[in-house]
Amino acid sequence: MVHGLELGLGCFLWLLICCKVAAQTDTQPRIINGSVARVEETRHLVSIRLRKHDNNFGSGHICGGALIAANKVLTAAHCLYNNGRKRYRRPSELIVVMGTLNRYEHPNGTIVSEVSSMAYMNTFSPDSMRDDVGVLFLRKGLIRPNPFSVAPIQLARQVTPAGRVCQVAGWGRTEQSTLSNILMTANVSTIREQTCRSIYKSGLLPGMMCAGRLQGGTDSCQGDSGGPLVHEGRVIGVVSWGYGCAEPGLPGVYVDVQYYQQWIDERSGVARSRTSPGLGLSFSLLLGLLTFTATIQYSCRYKR
Ligand code: ARG
Numbered sequence: 001m002v003h004g005l006e007l008g009l010g011c012f013l014w015l016l017i018c019c020k021v022a023a024q025t026d027t028q029p030r031i032i033n034g035s036v037a038r039v040e041e042t043r044h045l046v047s048i049r050l051r052k053h054d055n056n057f058g059s060g061h062i063c064g065g066a067l068i069a070a071n072k073v074l075t076a077a078h079c080l081y082n083n084g085r086k087r088y089r090r091p092s093e094l095i096v097v098m099g100t101l102n103r104y105e106h107p108n109g110t111i112v113s114e115v116s117s118m119a120y121m122n123t124f125s126p127d128s129m130r131d132d133v134g135v136l137f138l139r140k141g142l143i144r145p146n147p148f149s150v151a152p153i154q155l156a157r158q159v160t161p162a163g164r165v166c167q168v169a170g171w172g173r174t175e176q177s178t179l180s181n182i183l184m185t186a187n188v189s190t191i192r193e194q195t196c197r198s199i200y201k202s203g204l205l206p207g208m209m210c211a212g213r214l215q216g217g218t219d220s221c222q223g224d225s226g227g228p229l230v231h232e233g234r235v236i237g238v239v240s241w242g243y244g245c246a247e248p249g250l251p252g253v254y255v256d257v258q259y260y261q262q263w264i265d266e267r268s269g270v271a272r273s274r275t276s277p278g279l280g281l282s283f284s285l286l287l288g289l290l291t292f293t294a295t296i297q298y299s300c301r302y303k304r
Pocket residue numbers: 172219220221222223224225226239240241242243244245246251252253
């Protein structure tokens with residue numbers, strides 16, 4: 001009789017422990033309700049870090065970004081802005097890490113690069129989040145293509161209709177409200193502009209779009225900012241802001257990449273965007289001048 005009771009109690013305790021463990025594994029860290037990312041689908045994802053906080057490799061993570069050319073990273077302007085100091089960060093304050101799913105690890109093929117320069121829309125406003133788009137130029141970048149762990153991703157060239165399933169990934173906050181060590185990814189859907197506008201009203205500015213799940217539960221979150229929203233293997237958005245994370249009726253707000261396509265395309269490499277238009281101009285001027293003098297000389301000689 002006593003044995004029976006003990007046995008029963010034992011089983012009950014066992015069950016309790018098992019259930020608790022199961023429940024814990026069920027709520028393991030993820031973007032908000034996502035799953036562990038696979039390398040093949042996130043080779044373009046980079047971790048943008050504050051150098052001075054990254055002495056413990058991985059601890060300086062502030063934002064995500066997408067490699068869109070060998071040395072060019074698309075991100076959010078607010079990732080480059082120090083809100084406390086009300087100024088943009090200097091390129092030397094940042095480092096960019098790519099090729100590792102675990103932000104604390106540094107496996108073979110991981111690239112750690114300094115930032116040689118950056119661009120952001122000068123109309124960006126940290127209050128309204130207007131024009132929250134920026135580009136970083138990497139000092140090291142992709143020296144030779146490393147299709148196993150790092151590869152650039154293309155921008156979408158067409159408008160993505162509402163209701164399309166997209167992927168968002170990052171090391172941002174999870175349900176446990178801390179940043180994730182492992183890169184997480186989640187499926188979210190593009191949301192009709194009208195619906196988005198009725199939710200965020202005048203907060204929704206041109207160049208912003210909604211994606212998420214209206215029933216809540218799955219979303220990007222703090223620390224995912226700057227990371228790409230991907231549809232059919234192309235970037236259509238950049239994580240920008242939201243009210244809380246994964247709240248029902250409050251989807252995430254993303255930068256509409258299509259809207260800024262020209263601006264993004266025009267920022268292409270430090271050498272090209274800074275030096276070479278100047279060089280190009282002086283070169284054309286010089287060429288013009290030479291042709292001009294030659295013509296004058298020629299016509300003078302001819303006249304004479
Ligand atoms: N601004 C956040 C960041 O800096 C991203 C917030 C995204 N929020 C959301 N509910 N989707 O990381």
